[in-house]
Amino acid sequence: MNHQTVRNKLIFYLEERLPGDEQQKVADHLADCGECRRYFELLKGELQLLDGNRQQEAGPYFYAGIKNRIEARKSCRSFPWQRALQPVMLALLLAVGIRFGIWVGNHAQAELSTTEQAVLVPFDDLSEEPIEEFLLNVE
Amino acid sequence: MTDQELVRQINSGDDKAFRLLVDRHQKLVLHTCLGFVQDRDDAEDLAQEVFVDVYHSLPKFRGDSKLSTWIYRMAVNRSLNFVRDYKRRRFFQAIGIGSSDDFNRDVADESWNSRPDHEVENKQRRTNLYHAINSLPERQRVAFTLSKLDDLSYQDIAGVMGLSLSSVESLIHRAKLGLQKKLYQCYKKGS
Ligand SMILES: [Zn+2]
Numbered sequence A: 001m002n003h004q005t006v007r008n009k010l011i012f013y014l015e016e017r018l019p020g021d022e023q024q025k026v027a028d029h030l031a032d033c034g035e036c037r038r039y040f041e042l043l044k045g046e047l048q049l050l051d052g053n054r055q056q057e058a059g060p061y062f063y064a065g066i067k068n069r070i071e072a073r074k075s076c077r078s079f080p081w082q083r084a085l086q087p088v089m090l091a092l093l094l095a096v097g098i099r100f101g102i103w104v105g106n107h108a109q110a111e112l113s114t115t116e117q118a119v120l121v122p123f124d125d126l127s128e129e130p131i132e133e134f135l136l137n138v139e
Numbered sequence B: 001m002t003d004q005e006l007v008r009q010i011n012s013g014d015d016k017a018f019r020l021l022v023d024r025h026q027k028l029v030l031h032t033c034l035g036f037v038q039d040r041d042d043a044e045d046l047a048q049e050v051f052v053d054v055y056h057s058l059p060k061f062r063g064d065s066k067l068s069t070w071i072y073r074m075a076v077n078r079s080l081n082f083v084r085d086y087k088r089r090r091f092f093q094a095i096g097i098g099s100s101d102d103f104n105r106d107v108a109d110e111s112w113n114s115r116p117d118h119e120v121e122n123k124q125r126r127t128n129l130y131h132a133i134n135s136l137p138e139r140q141r142v143a144f145t146l147s148k149l150d151d152l153s154y155q156d157i158a159g160v161m162g163l164s165l166s167s168v169e170s171l172i173h174r175a176k177l178g179l180q181k182k183l184y185q186c187y188k189k190g191s
Helices: A001-016 A021-031 A034-053 A062-077 A082-130 A131-138 B004-009 B015-036 B040-060 B067-094 B098-109 B117-134 B138-147 B155-162 B164-191
Strands: none
Touching: A001 A021, A001 A034, A001 B117, A001 B164, A021 A034, A034 B040, A034 B117, A034 B164, A062 B015, A062 B040, A082 B004, B004 B015, B004 B040, B004 B067, B015 B040, B015 B067, B015 B138, B040 B067, B067 B138, B067 B155, B117 B164, B138 B155, B155 B164
16 A cells, blocks of 8 residues: 555544455554654544544533523614614615725826826927937937 | 423423523534534634524424434534634735734734643644634535534434435545545645
């Protein structure tokens, strides 16, 4: 068995779900190969963390916490208009956002045209003084 | 007291009956949440929220499935929503939008300066593991996580997920292969 094949079977090896001879082949490979063994140890450690979850117990105030939350939710429900207002506020915010986007767009467009003019100035100079005249002056 | 009697009593406003329901099922709910959520306190908060949902939804419980199956389903849905919200918060933090509270909480969670080395190492391993689990496709993640709980057969998982037994077996098998691959990538990066 090569390293790759062994690494693809390790999780099942750990659960002892491989058919008999494969279980043995993986064990033999791990005994000889340090690299695969190191990864196996890591995988085993990681998966043991999940097993550890099963030992966890709820805290002493678990039930009291639930009752508090039920009461809190009841008082929230006595103001249903808050829930109704949420989508309205969201739509309003979206409209303001779009308006702002348009404003920024227009503003940028205006600035861009000023920049274009500034860049065009030397060409205007050139048209005022034709190239032939310029060459004559140089001579 | 049977589940049906318990539900009837809770719906008629009997607090003791609700307490009994919580006592009976709190472990399974907490363990389900812990399967999805890395932080223990978050998982306990979430488990409490599940029972609040249960309390408010009990009048709608028809008894078509076992009460425990119905509660597992609520715990799974709550946990998946939590993970989605968490991923969304992390995304907004990464691009620089998000509440400073969230940010400070995460920083505090990840620094662990005052803890002994083995706890920091355990925390890192837990982070790697949950990162790998949460990057699996959703149905694989649910099937795998439920398969790690006590007292839950593949048939029960099929009931919770509303799938056939063979689908569940296939999802769990693929989840294990995927998880193994992700953890190997993590191992290669670390070494
Ligand atoms: Zn090897």
